[in-house]
Amino acid sequence: MYSKSKNILFISLVSILTSLVVVTMSYLLVRSIVINTARRNAVMILREMERVKLHELPPGIFRRIPTSVFLLQNRRVEVLYDALDISNKLDFSQLKDKSFINVAGETMFTAVINTPKGVVAFIQPGENMLNILKKTAFAFFWVWLVSTGIILASAYANYRRTVKSFRELIEKAKEISTKMEGFLPEKGLDSNTARFISALNEMIKRLRASIEEEKRFAANAAHELKTPLANIIGYTSMLLRWGLKDEAVAEKSLSAINVTAKKLNELVSKLLLLSSPMTSLKHERTNVCNFVKAVLNEYKSLFPAYQFQIECRENPVFDLPKEALEIVVKVFLDNAVKYSPENGVISVVVESNRLGVSSMGPEILEEYHDKIFEPFFRLETDREGHGLGLAIAKNVASRFSWKLSVESKEGMNTFWVIFN
Incomplete structure (x- = not known):
């Protein structure tokens, strides 16, 4: 029973941790897809730019999303296109390390691409993308929270059933100890607990058989002792009544008492030998x-x-x-x-x-x-x-x-x- 409760707790914790890992990995996967998609778009734009030369950007290429493009050559920065007007506000040392940067209080998305002429940095407004990721994270968090609630509710229900079964076992054990009849219930238990209860029931069965055997033994021993004791009492009564005056009666009674006492002593010796543990015998x-x-x-x-x-x-x-x-x-x-x-x-x-x-x-x-x-x-x-x-x-x-x-x-x- 304790093993079942322990297993339920362990499985619940594993399930919660597993769901947390799955949700986290799912969020990271979505984030990676969003960022990689934006970067692929930047690569496509870069190829178009290289086709027409970097300094001759086709008109309207960034019409959909305002974009700033910079060429970084060693320590020199060349502005290729600055629709966001951020060239004077940007810390170019941030570009190589982060996907999202803060420029004058606004969140920007960056995609850095290495080219033969240097590093080309694409910068676009990142609020929408960041909002998408936040909403995704929030949605995944709720999914994890709901799944955790379901797992905990299921674990609690199983725990209640386990405790109920355990209480029933305790009540049944008390009943067995009082009435000395019946067995512990084995249905509705996990396999390990059922085997344990089955072993207990077998032990109870053997104990009852042993108790019954002891009762029969005590009854038979009493019966065997009763006959010689009755003989001794009978001959003693004869002695008290006639033996003191009649020497023949006294001799017969004493002889019979002696024989009966020897048989009684032999019987008691056998009974003691029957119950002896024999632990003191040397091999x-x-x-x-x-x-x-x-x-x-x-x-x-x-x-x-x-x-x-x-x-x-x-x-x-x-x-x-x-x-x-x-x-x-x-x-x-x-x-x-x-x-x-x-x-x-x-x-x-x-x-x-x-x-x-x-x-x-x-x-x-x-x-x-x-x-x-x-x-x-x-x-x-x-x-x-x-x-x-x-x-x-x-x-x-x-x-x-x-x-x-x-x-x-x-x-x-x-x-x-x-x-x-």
Whole structure:
């Protein structure tokens, strides 16, 4: 909007200056035509005079316009014809420099022509010619004044429209900030402003989507927290009512509270990890194959009922944060353990720019390939968990411009992390 106002002002100034230049050039052109025409007439007269000799001027040659003619030879001045009777009043030093001179208070036009015999000066009354030029200048001045007025009026009208559009944008922005609905109008704006408003609308759209996502996240988090808290409250009530007298009830309640509190602590830890910016993690030169082998050795001890395998098709070394890679790999492995049958094979594949974890399990339909990375999303086949693991992996990956994807077919799922 500011750019449009600035452009209008700039174009108006350029138009005014251009019209001034055009008017000035037009006046100078007319002046040149008038003066050159008079000089051409003088040249024609001079040729006629030379034909009959300078001192034998034909009678009536200056009948139309009274003229004085002088021959200047070095410092000597010879009067050839003096119909104006100005030979005693004229300052001959002015003749070579000016088209108009003042002789005894009267304006005279001069045309100076070089000849073999010397300089011939023609002098005629210049009032009429000067009046013509003044009227021409006055006419051109009015043309410029009117055109400037039109330009300024047009610029002011455009400015008013711009200010009106700007005010409408401000009012709409206030409405959006209050009601959190609608978008800024893009019609009736110049191209640069329209692109800027379009970018703002895209930002508003993303902000709304983010706000809606946060609302869903808060609602889901509250729902997930509500169940364990309800269990703790229930067992606490049981303790208060019977547990102090019944040792078995007390032991059962305390054990249940302990298990629930651990799950609650795990859930809170995942929520904190999900919102963590990961800014404090240090990058290290990491051999991905060796790193994954160390993680698999840990899982072989924790889950001896599963078969863990690794295939290093390449041996990439990246400068990356090991903690972030560990989180992503362990989320993939935890999912594989959760959905694979006992004695199932869990394979890790390392390639030049990506790492994949494959396991047996139910097919994930393509329509869920993006949704499974959203917080609290769970498939119908999910037996346990909060639906946060893959969301945490995606959050960690996005911090370092990694990409996550899934390939699925009946009986086999492969989760990939792609390093950029």
